[in-house]
Amino acid sequence: DQQVKQNSPSLSVQEGRISILNCDYTNSMFDYFLWYKKYPAEGPTFLISISSIKDKNEDGRFTVFLNKSAKHLSLHIVPSQPGDSAVYFCAASDWQAGTALIFGKGTTLSVSS
Amino acid sequence: DVKVTQSSRYLVKRTGEKVFLECVQDMDHENMFWYRQDPGLGLRLIYFSYDVKMKEKGDIPEGYSVSREKKERFSLILESASTNQTSMYLCASLSSGSGAETQYFGPGTRLLVL
Numbered sequence: 661d662q663q664v665k666q667n668s669p670s671l672s673v674q675e676g677r678i679s680i681l682n683c684d685y686t687n688s689m690f691d692y693f694l695w696y697k698k699y700p701a702e703g704p705t706f707l708i709s710i711s712s713i714k715d716k717n718e719d720g721r722f723t724v725f726l727n728k729s730a731k732h733l734s735l736h737i738v739p740s741q742p743g744d745s746a747v748y749f750c751a752a753s754d755w756q757a758g759t760a761l762i763f764g765k766g767t768t769l770s771v772s773s
Numbered sequence: 774d775v776k777v778t779q780s781s782r783y784l785v786k787r788t789g790e791k792v793f794l795e796c797v798q799d800m801d802h803e804n805m806f807w808y809r810q811d812p813g814l815g816l817r818l819i820y821f822s823y824d825v826k827m828k829e830k831g832d833i834p835e836g837y838s839v840s841r842e843k844k845e846r847f848s849l850i851l852e853s854a855s856t857n858q859t860s861m862y863l864c865a866s867l868s869s870g871s872g873a874e875t876q877y878f879g880p881g882t883r884l885l886v887l
Contacts, residue, residue, distance in 0.1 A: 703777070765818070
């Protein structure tokens with residue numbers, strides 16, 4: 661059973677608009693959440709993270725929101741740029757227990773100019 | 774800069790062959806991971822290691838084994854390659870004393886099993 665779910669396989673957005681990528685999780689023990697970005701033929705690179713004691717974390721154009729009661733997090737990219745076109749993976753971990761990251765299936769974001 | 778390197782970017786092997794995928798990190802990280810990435814399935818954890826000679830099964834260990842004889846090197850072994858092991862394999866490393874965002878990935882090895 662999937663513990664981290666990204667239900668939208670793909671998302672298309674126009675340059676300058678907001679991109680919202682969603683992620684749901686089932687394990688209430690998860691206490692650390694991350695977003696990774698992956699270009700073709702490259703390894704994933706860390707983008708932004710949030711711990712369970714926060715509900716928002718911002719880094720430039722990227723903001724992650726966490727709703728613990730709904731077990732839902734989202735990544736907002738504003739404004740979206742063509743270079744943001746990539747696969748975005750949501751990941752979660754029970755960091756206190758030292759478990760490995762669990763990844764979602766990924767969402768392919770396409771930003772058109 | 775942390776560097777995670779993987780021995781090959783592309784590999785073509787035949788069914789039944791024994792395949793070794795090597796991963797080396799240069800930051801003295803305790804933890805190392807092997808994932809595979811498949812379209813529509815995302816990143817799935819195969820095996821990980823918290824220390825030299827230690828290994829833990831991930832979500833999909835069947836058909837794979839690993840070896841960690843030295844801290845910097847984590848090898849993934851396909852004992853008898855099969856076509857359903859055609860995939861992109863990603864190695865990662867992480868320091869125990871750092872946050873999860875310091876999990877660094879290698880560039881990946883794209884394996885084709887014929």
